[in-house]
Amino acid sequence: MPIIHQITNIANSRLFTIESIDLEFNNKKKRTYERLKPKNLETVIVVPIIHNQLLLIQEYGIGTENYRLNFPKGTIKSEENIINAANRELMEETKFGAKKIVLLHKLFISPSYTPGTINIVLAKKLYKKELKGDEPESLPIIYWPVNHMLKLLNEPNFCDTRNVCALLLTHIWMHNIIKTTIS
Incomplete structure (x- = not known):
């Protein structure tokens, strides 16, 4: 599994929170992904x-x-x-x-x-x-x-x-x- 180095809230609305996630994969490559903040939706x-x-x-x-x-x-x-x-x-x-x-x-x-x-x-x-x-x-x-x-x-x-x-x-x-x- 990739290592999550940091999670940052970058935007909020009435319905959504968007997060930025800094990852490092097993091959040492780093990427930043965005996602809707996990909810039990x-x-x-x-x-x-x-x-x-x-x-x-x-x-x-x-x-x-x-x-x-x-x-x-x-x-x-x-x-x-x-x-x-x-x-x-x-x-x-x-x-x-x-x-x-x-x-x-x-x-x-x-x-x-x-x-x-x-x-x-x-x-x-x-x-x-x-x-x-x-x-x-x-x-x-x-x-x-x-x-x-x-x-x-x-x-x-x-x-x-x-x-x-x-x-x-x-x-x-x-x-x-x-x-x-x-x-």
């Missing part, structure tokens, strides 16, 4: 399915300054587990809850810059249930046929890498290639 992205249709939301993303098609997602609060967080986000963003949640995979968001992880889950057996969320506007629901799920990859507004991973993992799971379940 764990998130969830939910792929909801009802009546053989995926539920997507249309949500504004400031990074692209445009509306995008997304699966419901959000931060797991300290008192929550993956299932509770997934169900809460689902209820806040789609007005549905799920009786069954399947953990498909856990990914690092960007391991070169942050230790944050995202849990990709599949939500099934949906029922109407609304929770008030923190969204500044109502999120339109888009229903997409499961049997045409991969055609979402042709949609220009379905471009978030987390959503693409979630879609592909759902497709793989549905074809019995992976099976991991939590209740």
Whole structure:
């Protein structure tokens, strides 16, 4: 492992702290890297399915300054587990809850810059249930046929890498290639 000689906070915002890290590798080469300060940031992205249709939301993303098609997602609060967080986000963003949640995979968001992880889950057996969320506007629901799920990859507004991973993992799971379940 490289030796960390120094860590310096170089910028702070309401959401992020950026650190500069001075490293020395085993071959004696030195480099300075930057990263988001490690936090126990764990998130969830939910792929909801009802009546053989995926539920997507249309949500504004400031990074692209445009509306995008997304699966419901959000931060797991300290008192929550993956299932509770997934169900809460689902209820806040789609007005549905799920009786069954399947953990498909856990990914690092960007391991070169942050230790944050995202849990990709599949939500099934949906029922109407609304929770008030923190969204500044109502999120339109888009229903997409499961049997045409991969055609979402042709949609220009379905471009978030987390959503693409979630879609592909759902497709793989549905074809019995992976099976991991939590209740």
